[in-house]
Amino acid sequence: MQNTFHAKPESAIRRALKHPFAGFIFIGILLLSLQVLSIMGAGFVKSSMLNGFASVMVYSIVGYGFTFLLGYAGLASLGTAGFVGLGAYIAGYLIREQPQVPYLGVILAAVLVSVVLGVAVGFISLRIEGIFLAIVTLGLSEIFYQIFNNWLGFTNGSMGSSISKYPIFQLFQNPDSWLAAIDRDLFSKLAQVPFLQAIFDMKTIDARRSFYILLVLITVGLMMLTYNLGKSSTGRAMLAMKNSSSAAQAMGISLLKYRLLAFLMSTIFAGFAGAMFMSYFKFSTPTNYTIIFSLNILAAVLIGGSKNLIGTFLGCLIVFGLTPIFLQDIPFFRDNSWVINITIGSIIILIVMFYPGGLVQLGQRFKQAFRQLAAKRRLYVYGEED
Amino acid sequence: MYMAKKTDPRYFGDKAAARERRRLFEEIEQLEGEIRLAGDTVTLLETQRRERREHKLSLLEARLQRPLAKLGLALASPQDAAQALLQKKLPGLRKAQRLAYRKLRQDLRRKEGLLDREGRMLPDAKDISPAARQQLNDLTAEQQHEQDRMYTELLEKARANRLSDKNRLAKQQRLQQGLAAKEQRLLHKEEALKKADGAYLKAQEKRQQARIDRLGSVLKEKQAQLLRSESQAEHHLPEDVCLRLEGLSMAFGGLKAVDNLSFDVKQGEIFGLIGPNGAGKTTVFNCITQFYKPTAGDIIYRTREGNVLRLNNYDVHKIITKGIVRTFQNVEVIGELSILDNLLIAAHPQYLSSLGQQIFNTRRVRQEEMVIKQRANRVLEYCGLSAIKDLPPVGQPYGVLKRVELARTLMAGANLIILDEPAAGLNDQETVELTRLIRQIQKDYGVTIFLVEHNMGLVMDLCDHICAISFGKKLAYGTPQQIQNDQLVQDAYLGTSDAQELEVIA
Numbered sequence: 099m100q101n102t103f104h105a106k107p108e109s110a111i112r113r114a115l116k117h118p119f120a121g122f123i124f125i126g127i128l129l130l131s132l133q134v135l136s137i138m139g140a141g142f143v144k145s146s147m148l149n150g151f152a153s154v155m156v157y158s159i160v161g162y163g164f165t166f167l168l169g170y171a172g173l174a175s176l177g178t179a180g181f182v183g184l185g186a187y188i189a190g191y192l193i194r195e196q197p198q199v200p201y202l203g204v205i206l207a208a209v210l211v212s213v214v215l216g217v218a219v220g221f222i223s224l225r226i227e228g229i230f231l232a233i234v235t236l237g238l239s240e241i242f243y244q245i246f247n248n249w250l251g252f253t254n255g256s257m258g259s260s261i262s263k264y265p266i267f268q269l270f271q272n273p274d275s276w277l278a279a280i281d282r283d284l285f286s287k288l289a290q291v292p293f294l295q296a297i298f299d300m301k302t303i304d305a306r307r308s309f310y311i312l313l314v315l316i317t318v319g320l321m322m323l324t325y326n327l328g329k330s331s332t333g334r335a336m337l338a339m340k341n342s343s344s345a346a347q348a349m350g351i352s353l354l355k356y357r358l359l360a361f362l363m364s365t366i367f368a369g370f371a372g373a374m375f376m377s378y379f380k381f382s383t384p385t386n387y388t389i390i391f392s393l394n395i396l397a398a399v400l401i402g403g404s405k406n407l408i409g410t411f412l413g414c415l416i417v418f419g420l421t422p423i424f425l426q427d428i429p430f431f432r433d434n435s436w437v438i439n440i441t442i443g444s445i446i447i448l449i450v451m452f453y454p455g456g457l458v459q460l461g462q463r464f465k466q467a468f469r470q471l472a473a474k475r476r477l478y479v480y481g482e483e484d
Numbered sequence: 485m486y487m488a489k490k491t492d493p494r495y496f497g498d499k500a501a502a503r504e505r506r507r508l509f510e511e512i513e514q515l516e517g518e519i520r521l522a523g524d525t526v527t528l529l530e531t532q533r534r535e536r537r538e539h540k541l542s543l544l545e546a547r548l549q550r551p552l553a554k555l556g557l558a559l560a561s562p563q564d565a566a567q568a569l570l571q572k573k574l575p576g577l578r579k580a581q582r583l584a585y586r587k588l589r590q591d592l593r594r595k596e597g598l599l600d601r602e603g604r605m606l607p608d609a610k611d612i613s614p615a616a617r618q619q620l621n622d623l624t625a626e627q628q629h630e631q632d633r634m635y636t637e638l639l640e641k642a643r644a645n646r647l648s649d650k651n652r653l654a655k656q657q658r659l660q661q662g663l664a665a666k667e668q669r670l671l672h673k674e675e676a677l678k679k680a681d682g683a684y685l686k687a688q689e690k691r692q693q694a695r696i697d698r699l700g701s702v703l704k705e706k707q708a709q710l711l712r713s714e715s716q717a718e719h720h721l722p723e724d725v726c727l728r729l730e731g732l733s734m735a736f737g738g739l740k741a742v743d744n745l746s747f748d749v750k751q752g753e754i755f756g757l758i759g760p761n762g763a764g765k766t767t768v769f770n771c772i773t774q775f776y777k778p779t780a781g782d783i784i785y786r787t788r789e790g791n792v793l794r795l796n797n798y799d800v801h802k803i804i805t806k807g808i809v810r811t812f813q814n815v816e817v818i819g820e821l822s823i824l825d826n827l828l829i830a831a832h833p834q835y836l837s838s839l840g841q842q843i844f845n846t847r848r849v850r851q852e853e854m855v856i857k858q859r860a861n862r863v864l865e866y867c868g869l870s871a872i873k874d875l876p877p878v879g880q881p882y883g884v885l886k887r888v889e890l891a892r893t894l895m896a897g898a899n900l901i902i903l904d905e906p907a908a909g910l911n912d913q914e915t916v917e918l919t920r921l922i923r924q925i926q927k928d929y930g931v932t933i934f935l936v937e938h939n940m941g942l943v944m945d946l947c948d949h950i951c952a953i954s955f956g957k958k959l960a961y962g963t964p965q966q967i968q969n970d971q972l973v974q975d976a977y978l979g980t981s982d983a984q985e986l987e988v989i990a
Contacts, residue, residue, distance in 0.1 A: 323843050330842035330849060331828070331835035338818050338829045345816035348773060349896070350804035350833040359839075405820075478603035480583060481590040 118329075119322055121408050126318035129155070133310050149379075150422030152310055154411075155317045156375045157418045161399050161410040162324045163367025168396070169404035170333055171360030172340030173223055176392045177235030180242030181365045183387030184211060185372020190259035190382060191252055205373050212369030213362060220358035239392060246384035258383035261376065309378055316374070320367070321407050327363075328405075336360060394418065401449050403456030412457050416445060506797065508710045513805055515703040518836050522692040522699075524855040529688055532854070533681045537674070544673055548666045555659045559652065562642035569638045570631075577634065581627040588623055592616040721784055721792050726751040726900055726932040727772070732781035734767050734956075741767040743956040744781070749900075749949075751786070754926055754933045756947035758940075758967075760976055764956040765936040766813065769904055772934075773810050774800040788899040805833045807899030811889040813908060817877040823888055824873040827860040830892035834859075860895055866928075867891040867921070883914035890921060894929065901925070903935035907942050915939065919946055944968065952976070 114120060129151055136143040160182055167173050185208040192204045199207075219238070223231055246253045253259050327333055336356050338346040343353060376382055398417040402409030415423075425431040425438050453459045557565045589612075593599050596616065598609040611617075647655060721728055727749040734742040741764045749755045757765050770776045772783055774795060783795040787807055795803065809830070817826050834856055837849045864870045867887050877885055886906060893901045906922065907915045919942055926933050937943045943950060944964040952959040952967055954976040960967055967973055 326845040327839075327843050330845070330853075331832060331837075332839065332842055334821060334825055334829055335832055337820050338832075341818040341820055342816040344775065345812065345818065346829075347775070347800045348804065348810050348812075348816075349830050349892070350801050351829075352799070352801045474602070479590060480586040481593065481599075481603055482605065 118325060122318050122321040122325070125321075125408065125411060126314050129314045129317075130311065133307060133314075137307060144427075146426065147423050148307075148310060150419050152313055152378050153375075153422065154414050154419040155313050156371050156378065157395065157398070158411045158414040159317060159320055159371040159374065160368050160395055161402070161414050162320055162407060163364035163371075164395055164399045165402075165404060165407065165410050166324070166328070166336070167360045167364040168399055169406075170328060170336035170340065171357060172336075173357065173360055174228065174232040174396075175219070175235040175361075175364065176232045176389065176396070177219070177239040177242075178364070178368055178395045179387040179389065179391040180239035181212060181215060181368035182372040182375070182391070183242055183246055183382070183384070184208075184215070185369030186376040186382045186386075187246060187253045187259055187372075188369075189373035189376040190261055193261045193376070194259070205370065208369045208373040209366055212365040215369075216362035216365035217358060219365065220361035223357050223361060224354060236389065236392070239387075239389065243384060243387060246387060253384070256384055258381055259376075260381040262380070306378070313374065313378060321411070325407055328407075332356070332359070397446050401446060401456050403458030406456070406458045409457045417442065420445075502797070505710065508706055509791070509793075510802075510805075512703060512706050512710070514836060515699050515706070517834055519696050519699050519703070521834070521836065521852060521855055522695050524858070525851045526685070526689050526692050528854055528858060529851070530685060533685060537677045537681055540677060541670065541674055545666075545670060548669060552659065552662045552666060555655060555662060557642075558645065558647060559655055559659060562639055562646060565642040566635055566638035569642075570635050573634065574631070577631065581630070585620070585623055585627070589620055592619065721786060722748075724751050725749070726753075726786055727934065728782075728784045729768075729772075730782040730784065732768070732771060732783065733779050734764075734771050734776055735779045741956050742771065742778075745953065745956065745958055746781075747951045747958065747961055749932060749934055752926075752930060752932055753948040754922070754935070754946050756943045756950040756964075757934070757936045757953065758938075758943055758950060759953040759959075762955075763953050765953065766904060767956075768953075769810060769902055769936065772902065773803050773808065774798060785900070804830075804896050807897060808902065809893040809896045809898040809900075810902040811886075811893065811904055811906065813904045815882070815885040815889055817885055817888050817892075819876065819878045821876070822874050823869060823877055823880075824857070824860055824864065826877060826888055827863060827892055827895045828856060830895040831856050831860065833896075863891050863894045866894070881914075882909050883911075883917065886910065886914075886918060887921065890918075890925065894925065898929075898931055900932045900934060903933065903937075905937055906935060907937055907939040915942060922946065 132143055132151065133148060136145070136148060160178060164175070164178060167175055188208045188211055189204050192199050192207060193201075219235060222234055226234055247256055249255075335346065335351045336359075338349065338351055339353060339356050347353060394417050398413035399410055400413070401416060402411070402413030404410075420442055421438050425441070431438050431441075449456065449460065453463065455462075557568060560568070590599070590603065592612055593605070593609075593616075594603075596612055598606055598612065600606055612620075725748045729746050729748075732742055732745045733740065745764075745768065757768060759765050767776065771778045772795065778796060785793050785795050785806065785808065787793065793806060795806070795808075798806065817823075818829060821829065835852060837846070837852055841849050861870070861873070864873050867890060869884070869887060869891060872880070872884070877888060880888075890901075890903075890906075903922070906918055910918060922933060922935075923946065925931065935943075935947075944967075947964055949962065950964055950967045951961045952970070952973045959972045959976055960970040962970070
C-alpha cells in the first residue's frame with residue numbers, strides 16, 4: 099500500500115494567483131464591480147465616488163510613466179502638469195473644433211506631441227541632472243501654464259476648455275466603424291445574457307459609465323504593459339543607470355537611449371492621460387495644471403514605493419482619491435474642508451518619514467510584524483524549539 | 485562558422501570607409517548574436533518541454549490514482565488499510581501531540597519559575613522537578629496510546645467496511661480494470677504529449693533554423709561587403725598583441741595625467757600596470773574603455789576573432805561588445821538588483837529583442853530571457869555564487885562583490901578583462917581566493933587580463949609582464965623580476981635617496 103497518496107501538486111488557481119498580473123486584475127475587478135453595482139442600483143455607490151475613482155485611474159496612468167522616470171531611471175521631473183495639460187487641451191481642441199478627426203486620431207495627436215516633448219526634455223536631461231533637471235522641467239511646466247491661460251483660441255483661457263459629448267461613442271452611430279461592428283457582433287449578443295445586459299448594452303446606459311469601464315480596461319492593460327517593460331532588459335538597464343551610470347556604460351548601456359526612453363515613457367503616458375481626462379470629465383481649466391499637480395504626482399509615486407505599479411495606484415488613491423471617494427461623505431470633513439488637505443498631508447509625511455520605501459515597504463513591515471508577533475506568542479506558549 | 489577577416493581601417497586613410505566598416509562590424513556582431521540565441525533556444529526548449537511533460541503526467545497520475553486508491557483501500561486486508569490510513573493521518577497527529585507536549589512542558593516550567601517573562605529559559609535554570617517530569621512522561625505515554633487507539637479505531641472501521649466476497653470480486657475486477665485503464669491513459673497521454681511536444685519542437689526548430697538561415701545569408705552578404713573593402717584596411721599590429729597603446733596622452737586642462745604612454749599587452753597574458761598614487765593608472769583604464777576620450781594617441785585592440793580595431797572610434801557603451809570588460813576600483817554592483825540580475829545587466833548587449841516585443845512580452849522575449857538566464861546560471865556556478873544568486877548584493881562581503889564583478893566580466897563574454905585594483909579592501913584570505921580565481925579564469929576562458937594593483941605581492945605573483953608608470957610617463961616595462969630590480973621604479977616608489985631601503989623592507 100505504498101504511494102497510495104500523492105503529494106498534492108500545485109493547483110492551477112494557486113499558480114494563477116502567484117502570477118504578477120493577478121494584483122492588477124484584482125484592482126480592475128474591484129473598480130469594475132463598483133460600476134456594476136452602481137448600474138444595478140446599489141445606493142452606496144455615488145456618482146461622485148465613481149468620478150473619484152476615474153480621476154484616480156487617469157492620474158495613475160500619469161503615475162506609471164513617472165514610475166519609470168523616477169523609480170527606474172532615477173530622473174526627477176516637475177513638469178508633469180504641463181505634459182498632462184497639453185494632452186488634455188489638444189484632445190479638447192480637436193474634439194471641439196475639428197469634429198472630423200476620429201477619436202483615435204485625437205489620442206494619436208496627443209501622444210505624438212508628447213513624443214516630441216519627451217525627446218526634447220530627454221536631450222536636456224543628458225546635460226543636466228538631479229535637482230537642476232527638476233527646475234528646468236518646472237520652468238517648462240510654467241511656460242505651458244501661461245500658454246493654457248492665455249492662448250484663448252486653443253485653450254479658451256481661464257474659462258476652461260470643454261467638450262459636449264463623449265467622442266468615442268460617435269463611432270457607434272457610424273455603421274461602418276469598427277466599434278459598431280463589435281457592438282453588432284459581440285456586445286449585442288452579450289447583452290442578451292440577463293446579468294450582463296446592463297453592462298453591455300451600451301446604448302441604454304449613459305456614456306460616462308461606459309467610458310469608466312473603458313478606462314478600467316485601459317488602466318489595467320497599461321499596468322501590465324508597463325510591468326512587462328520594467329521586468330525586461332530595458333527596465334534592468336534603467337535601474338543600472340540609476341544606481342551607477344559608469345557601471346551601466348561599461349556594461350553597454352547607452353545613457354542617451356535610456357534617458358530618452360524614460361522621458362518618452364513619462365511624457366507619452368502623461369499626454370495620453372491628459373486626453374483621457376478630457377474625454378471622461380469633458381472639462382479642464384488651467385488651474386488643474388499648476389506645480390501642485392506635479393508635486394502630487396511625485397508624492398503619489400513616492401508613497402507607492404516608486405518602483406511598484408500597484409503601489410503607484412494606491413499612492414494616487416491616497417493623494418487624489420481620498421477626498422472625492424471617502425472624506426467628502428463624512429460630515430466633519432464636509433463642513434471643514436480645510437482639514438482634508440491637512441489630513442492627506444499628514445498621511446504623506448508619516449509614510450515618507452517612517453516608510454521611505456513607500457506603501458510596498460509598509461506592506462512588508464506589516465507582514466514582518468505579524469510574523470514576529472506570531473513567533474513571540476509561540477515562544478511564550480510553547481517555549482523554545484529543541 | 486562565417487569567418488571573414490574583419491579589420492578596421494580606422495585612422496588609416498579613408499574616414500567614410502572606416503565608418504562604413506564599423507557599421508558593418510556592428511551589424512555582423514548583432515547577426516552573430518541572434519544566430520547564437522536562436523541556436524541556444526532550441527536546445528533549451530527541449531529540456532523545458534520535457535520537464536513540463538513530466539509535470540503534466542504526474543498531475544494526471546495523481547488525479548487518476550485518487551479513486552483507485554480508495555478502491556485499493558477497500559480491497560486491502562484491514563491491517564494494511566488501517567496502516568495506510570494511519571500513515572496519512574500520523575504527521576498531523578504527531579505535530580499536534582508535539583505542540584501539546586511543548587505547551588505542557590512550558591506551563592510546568594513557568595509554574596516552577598524557570599522562565600523569564602518572554603518564555604525563554606532562565607540562564608541559571610535547573611531541570612524541572614521529578615513530579616513535573618513524571619507528568620510529562622505520562623503525557624508521552626498517553627500520546628502513544630492515542631496513536632495506538634487511532635490505529636485500533638481505523639482497524640475496526642476497516643473491518644466493519646470489509647466487503648462481502650461477492651462485492652470483493654466485483655471491486656477487485658474494477659480495480660484491475662481501473663489500473664489497466666490508468667496505465668493506458670497515462671501511456672496515451674504521454675504519447676499525445678510527446679507528439680505535441682515533438683511537433684512544437686519541430687516547428688520551433690524549423691522556425692529558428694529558418695531564422696538562422698535567413699540571418700546567415702544576410703551575414704554572408706555583409707561579410708562579403710566587408711571583404712571587398714578589406715584592401716584598404718591595413719594595420720601593423722603583431723599577431724600576438726591584444727592591446728597596444730601608442731603615444732597615449734590625456735590632459736585635463738593643463739594637467740597631463742597620461743603623457744605619451746606606449747606599451748603592448750600580449751594575447752592571453754596577465755598584465756600589470758603599477759605606479760605610485762596619482763600616477764595615472766586609472767586614467768589609462770578610463771582611456772582604454774573610452775570613459776575619457778584621449779587627447780592624443782591611439783588604442784589598438786585585437787578582438788577574439790582577430791579583428792583589429794582602433795578603440796578611440798567607439799562610444800563608451802560599445803566597448804563591451806568588442807569583448808573588453810572592466811571592473812571598478814570601488815565595486816559598482818547594482819544594489820537594487822539581485823546578483824543574478826547583475827549578471828544579466830552585463831549581458832545587456834546580448835538582448836536583441838525590440839522595445840515593442842518587450843512591452844508585450846512576446847515569445848521571442850521570453851525565449852531570449854530563458855537562454856541568457858541559463859548562460860548566467862552557468863557563470864554563477866563557475867564563480868561559486870549559485871547559492872546566493874537571488875539575494876541582493878547589498879550586505880554581501882566585499883570579496884563576494886568582487887567575485888560578482890568578475891562573474892559579470894565573464895557573462896559579457898570578455899576577451900580582455902580590465903581589473904581596477906581587484907584586491908583593494910580584501911583581507912589576506914580573500915586576496916588569495918581572488919588570485920586563484922583570476923588565474924583560473926585566465927586559464928579556462930583564454931582571456932587576457934590587464935590589472936592595476938597596489939598589492940605588490942599579488943602583482944608580482946600573478947603578472948607575466950608589468951609596466952610601471954609615474955606622473956603619466958612610462959618608467960619601466962618587463963617581467964616582475966626586471967621591474968623589482970629596476971632603479972627608476974625603486975626611486976619612484978621610495979624616493980631617490982635611500983634606494984637600499986627596498987632591500988631592508990623586503
